[in-house]
Amino acid sequence: MGTDRPSATGTNIEGETPQTEPAIDTDEATLTDDAELERTLGLTGGLAIGIGTMIGAGIFVFPGLAAGRAGPAAAASFAIGAVVALLVALPASELATAMPKSGGGYYFISRGLGTLAGAVVGLSLWFGLVFATAFYLVGFGYYAVDTLAELGIAVGEGLVIPIAVLFGAGFTVLNVTGTENAAKLQNGIVALLLSILVAFLGYGGLDAVGLVGDQAAPEQFAPFGAMPVFTTAALVFTSYLGFAQVATVAGEIKDPGRNLPLAMVGSVVIVGVLYVVTIFVATSAFGGERLAELGETAMVEVGRHYLGTAGAVAIVFGGLLATMSSANASVLSTSRSIYAVSRDALLPQRASRINLRYGTPHVALGMAGGPILVLTATGRVELLAEVASFLHLLMYGLICVALIALRRDEPEWYDPDFRVPGYPLVPALGAICSFALILFMQPTSQLVGVAIMLVTAGWYLYYARDVDLKGKL
Amino acid sequence: MTRILVPLAILEGESVSGGLASLLEPMDVTVLGYHVLPEQTPPDQARLQYEERATAALEDLAAEFGAEEGTADYRLVFTHDEEQTFDRIAAETDADVYAIPGATGPVDRLLVALTGDVAVDRIVSLVAELVGDRPIGATLFLATNDETRGREVLETAAETLIDRGIDVNTELAVDEPPLEALVDAAVDHDAIVMGEQAPSLRTLVFGEEAERVAAESVGPVLVVRRLEDEQTDDGA
Numbered sequence: 077m078g079t080d081r082p083s084a085t086g087t088n089i090e091g092e093t094p095q096t097e098p099a100i101d102t103d104e105a106t107l108t109d110d111a112e113l114e115r116t117l118g119l120t121g122g123l124a125i126g127i128g129t130m131i132g133a134g135i136f137v138f139p140g141l142a143a144g145r146a147g148p149a150a151a152a153s154f155a156i157g158a159v160v161a162l163l164v165a166l167p168a169s170e171l172a173t174a175m176p177k178s179g180g181g182y183y184f185i186s187r188g189l190g191t192l193a194g195a196v197v198g199l200s201l202w203f204g205l206v207f208a209t210a211f212y213l214v215g216f217g218y219y220a221v222d223t224l225a226e227l228g229i230a231v232g233e234g235l236v237i238p239i240a241v242l243f244g245a246g247f248t249v250l251n252v253t254g255t256e257n258a259a260k261l262q263n264g265i266v267a268l269l270l271s272i273l274v275a276f277l278g279y280g281g282l283d284a285v286g287l288v289g290d291q292a293a294p295e296q297f298a299p300f301g302a303m304p305v306f307t308t309a310a311l312v313f314t315s316y317l318g319f320a321q322v323a324t325v326a327g328e329i330k331d332p333g334r335n336l337p338l339a340m341v342g343s344v345v346i347v348g349v350l351y352v353v354t355i356f357v358a359t360s361a362f363g364g365e366r367l368a369e370l371g372e373t374a375m376v377e378v379g380r381h382y383l384g385t386a387g388a389v390a391i392v393f394g395g396l397l398a399t400m401s402s403a404n405a406s407v408l409s410t411s412r413s414i415y416a417v418s419r420d421a422l423l424p425q426r427a428s429r430i431n432l433r434y435g436t437p438h439v440a441l442g443m444a445g446g447p448i449l450v451l452t453a454t455g456r457v458e459l460l461a462e463v464a465s466f467l468h469l470l471m472y473g474l475i476c477v478a479l480i481a482l483r484r485d486e487p488e489w490y491d492p493d494f495r496v497p498g499y500p501l502v503p504a505l506g507a508i509c510s511f512a513l514i515l516f517m518q519p520t521s522q523l524v525g526v527a528i529m530l531v532t533a534g535w536y537l538y539y540a541r542d543v544d545l546k547g548k549l
Numbered sequence: 550m551t552r553i554l555v556p557l558a559i560l561e562g563e564s565v566s567g568g569l570a571s572l573l574e575p576m577d578v579t580v581l582g583y584h585v586l587p588e589q590t591p592p593d594q595a596r597l598q599y600e601e602r603a604t605a606a607l608e609d610l611a612a613e614f615g616a617e618e619g620t621a622d623y624r625l626v627f628t629h630d631e632e633q634t635f636d637r638i639a640a641e642t643d644a645d646v647y648a649i650p651g652a653t654g655p656v657d658r659l660l661v662a663l664t665g666d667v668a669v670d671r672i673v674s675l676v677a678e679l680v681g682d683r684p685i686g687a688t689l690f691l692a693t694n695d696e697t698r699g700r701e702v703l704e705t706a707a708e709t710l711i712d713r714g715i716d717v718n719t720e721l722a723v724d725e726p727p728l729e730a731l732v733d734a735a736v737d738h739d740a741i742v743m744g745e746q747a748p749s750l751r752t753l754v755f756g757e758e759a760e761r762v763a764a765e766s767v768g769p770v771l772v773v774r775r776l777e778d779e780q781t782d783d784g785a
Contacts, residue, residue, distance in 0.1 A: 113626070
């Protein structure tokens with residue numbers, strides 16, 4: 077790669093300039109002038125981040141809510157989500173192999189479309205992840221209460237939010253003080269979850285098609301018509317946010333040209349299939365209405381329906397693990413995205429200071445943890461999920477636009493190892509679908525999303541108007 | 550000339566003793582300053598904050614090993630996984646040997662363990678190169694269950710070194726636990742030279758043998774890296 081890359085210029089209101097340095101990316105490390113940054117995550121690690129972030133929501137929280145809205149056609153909603161996610165994962169993979177840096181989507185957009193778009197996306201992503209994490213934590217709260225219920229301690233739903241807030245605070249503190257490498261644990265948890273799910277869905281699937289067990293009562297596929305299928309797709313899209321989190325650790329992935337596309341596309345395909353089968357199995361056990369009554373932890377009753385108490389316990393245990401791993405993975409991504417914008421002087425650079433005692437980015441983790449607790453306390457599952465999706469979809473749409481912009485006028489440094497098939501159709505469709513999905517959300521969610529965008533744009537104009545990042549590596 | 554890799558957790562204050570620096574003086578040395586980060590912290594973020602300080606410390610250390618004569622250089626790496634970093638840098642710099650720093654004064658006598666999975670002649674030729682014509686003695690040590698064969702190995706190795714004018718003793722431990730015998734033998738020696746162990750269940754549970762020897766003996770340990778195709782050799 078050339079050495080004549082332009083570097084970012086301009087200063088923010090405090091006189092800080094973007095801290096960028098020429099770097100050479102090899103398969104094993106990133107080489108800067110004086111130091112090397114080891115790439116330590118393999119394909120398994122990348123997949124574990126993607127799947128670990130996504131699986132908690134789609135399987136353990138949404139089935140009840142989604143089936144209540146769309147009936148068995150909720151499976152189609154999840155399929156629509158998977159297709160949109162794939163349409164974005166492909167362009168995102170190309171950009172990630174061209175720019176394998178910390179920060180993911182924010183980095184691509186700020187370099188492809190300029191500082192304003194970058195600032196809006198980067199700061200919105202911070203909030204998007206905060207909303208998503210709060211959503212996972214509330215899901216975790218529901219499972220914690222159900223776990224207690226399975227153990228014979230009925231505490232009632234009143235404790236869901238306090239438990240969620242308590243664990244949210246716990247995660248934040250653990251992330252600041254914990255120096256144990258939890259990556260291997262995360263890999264193990266994801267492997268365990270996948271085994272539980274494959275076993276459960278395998279049995280449930282056979283039962284549902286009538287090969288074993290009793291014949292299920294058939295229900296109309298889309299009892300409420302086509303519209304709810306799309307609005308539900310918009311709601312459950314939160315289950316597909318994780319693949320972009322893989323891009324936030326792009327700077328740490330080994331052999332990025334191969335592993336980034338495989339991890340992003342692979343995790344979407346794997347969870348997409350699991351989601352569709354889950355809904356099929358769930359709606360074969362109970363009708364949509366019954367599932368809606370069961371709410372966030374409907375899957376526990378589905379487990380009981382097929383496999384008795386053992387099934388219920390397996391699902392409760394899986395749900396606890398899955399929502400926890402989603403929340404934890406998102407906290408990590410949040411602090412990385414805060415780092416990415418503060419490095420570029422769009423936030424005060426103090427935000428990326430590292431704690432001397434623990435070696436962790438305590439300021440960024442605090443900026444993630446604080447808002448997460450406030451939002452968790454609201455306990456509004458659907459609103460949290462939709463706003464998280466809104467802010468992510470905004471980024472996804474712009475990732476596709478950034479790809480088209482970069483391809484139309486390829487800078488000299490632009491040399492991706494992976495090129496998206498079906499250009500320009502795939503990125504164009506990806507952009508259109510992402511923005512279209514936003515239109516199917518509830519008005520409140522759209523309002524909150526737009527408000528956050530306006531605030532971030534305002535922050536850019538106030539704080540970092542002179543920073544120029546477009547095309548600068 | 551053989552290149553020796555000296556990995557140091559540079560921001561944790563790890564450093565090298567004067568004794569090790571002068572022991573390694575005739576060799577090519579790469580000081581590997583590394584900093585291990587928890588997974589919450591992107592390596593790049595740590596680089597921004599610590600690069601200057603770490604580089605200054607590394608420049609001083611490399612100077613001690615003879616950077617000015619061109620026999621030493623340094624690398625600075627931020628990583629989540631130090632083992633992976635050691636392996637990569639060792640491969641890139643063609644370093645056949647790495648050092649576990651430890652504390653020691655001037656080195657008068659080396660303990661050379663021939664037990665293990667690395668070919669005896671590679672260990673012996675390192676010792677010959679390291680000692681050169683300096684007044685440093687060597688004790689060759691072997692733990693084995695086969696006394697006759699063990700004695701042969703020790704004598705062949707000793708001859709090679711004696712031919713080079715090095716003062717050599719031999720010590721054979723028969724039917725003793727190898728690691729404990731080695732640590733016992735290390736008393737009265739200032740540094741240890743040994744071969745890398747092939748990974749096994751033992752190393753998985755108890756950690757690398759060289760690390761444990763270093764911890765028990767306090768002094769520096771030079772470890773000759775196992776080659777990819779070097780199969781388990783009973784060393785006796």
